[in-house]
Amino acid sequence: MSELQLRIADMSAEARDVVRLELVDVNGQDLPAFDPGAHVALKLPNGAVRQYSLLNDWRDRGRYVLGVGRVRGGRGGSESVHTELRPGMVLRCAVPVNHFALRPDATRYLFIAGGIGITPILSMIRWCSAMEKPWQLVYAARSRSRLAFYEDLVPYGERVHLHCDDEAGKALPVAQLMADAPRDADVYCCGPAPLMEAVRDSASPVPVASRHFEWFSAPASDSLSSTDGFWIDLRRSGQSLQVPPELSILEVLEKHGHEVPFSCREGVCGTCETGVCEGEVDHRDYVYSEAQREGLRSMLICVSRALSPRLVLDL
Template identity: 40%
Template sequence: MNIALSAHGNAMIHQVNRSARLQVRVAAKTTEAQDIAGFELVDWSGEDLPAFTAGSHVDVFMANGLVRQYSLRNNPSERHRYRLGVLRDQQGAGGSIFMHDMLKSGDVIEISHPRNAFPLNEQASSSLLLAGGIGVTPILSMAHRLSALGQDFALHYCARNLDRMAFRAELETGPFKTQVHFHLDDGPPEQKLSIAELLQSSPKGTHLYVCGPRGFMDAVIGEAERSWPKETIHREYFGKIADVGSSDDRPFAVQIASTGQVFAVPAGESVVSVLGTNGIEIPVSCEQGICGTCVTRVLAGLPDHRDLYLTDAEHAANDLMTPCCSRALSEIVVLDL
């Protein structure tokens, strides 16, 4: 995964288990496609790794000080390894470049315990898995799990061309190969994906899982929302999301519940930035409201939600916010810090 950017799932408050880290060794580093590297991580002492569920991701703590999230793409039944896929992003902040250029086989790094903000409904009568580019990483894990359960599903994988189609050999030869469909931007017309036709032909009650670039996801989700029940549509964003903020920022204040301190948050500056300047650190990763690392409990006040991580129900409850990008509609918000 290029950074796991979830839009749905239970919020995980940053104070919980944030200090718990795993030491893992890079057992293998491979080239999986153009600009995509694969990493196999094992426990540095040879023990089993913590169990995970399909759709999970881990935080990777890098030697350059960055923290980035990457999806686990392997079968959740595997406890001896975690497998990642990382897209090199030349325009990013340096996380993927570190993974590609600096990390090598044999290195020992620290990661978090697996977390899941993109869970699979294993009781669904059927599942439709749609992946665009590097978004195939959590989708692969879901396919492994559904196959092991003997559940009905189909996987559609879209890429620019064959050179950019990662994990193709695994998909073409794996236990669910007959349920995999490939779609290339430079392929023949009959091979290209028709989102509308695919969604319309899916059995009633099917759950949809989609992950990939923003444009791809917008097209799929927009079409699905025309007729699919909202609770059957699941998504996870990858890469940078533009326009998370707003041009109509207004100043407000934030109060720290444990000390009573109040800090002014001016227009154009985030809560995380203001608090950091005053010695109050909130862990962050994407800083765009899409990874969930900074989610913090709100004790009073009304947040101005600008994230793509919390669910609609969590937005409506107004007791959580992402201080990396969200602001306040009230004059002050009180944070559980």
């Protein structure tokens, strides 16, 4: 992956268990452009590679601004950010990638965010405001102390609806929210899996194809079931390997000494995307929609499998 060398120019507490990072090029150069919804992959001091959404204005080429929520008992990425990073440190970073792109021609936009899921939504709101597009935001958190980037949202006034579970005495009423959503709206949702599952599964005039999601982790209800094994042929190395039902393609490659970039192992980040030369893929990721998968000649090898007896991979 193409790498940038970024210095932490500023670091501050944004809300309870949320830290704000401002990253700049070590040589003071402009950074690669990005579109609203994009994320970058950071190499952290503990060796982990984690993806974080860009929340600043897409026209701002001088910095990348991230928000990182602390996940206690997680896989160690957020803990490293909160305990090991300091202003002035230099981090390796991949160029921005966007699997949560905003449709620029939508009639109107309804943004639904939960907790740290506000980060990719913020860049989208900035774009909509600049382009004078009609939009509304519903932002939910467990308490007011966990409403990250509150000061950034205040200037937008009545376009922003804040929901705090402890003040309302209940979780965000997603079913009613989606039932009342305009049919011509495109819905963009990011946050905890239960929130996004509720938005995905709610009866609503908004078509399924107009509901867009950025998953931080795979839904628990969608745990993968075993299937028959299959074979993978590696075009560049000439090797053929069998993938048994209990192992992923990524795990099989690792067992045979292949080093493939990965991060989440859940099909939500896109880091392990690999080209497919031949064969039919059983896509099981949370990055690409059904419409995007049609004709796609790549796959996320941490979760996706084969519908055909063999796959030929560009490895």
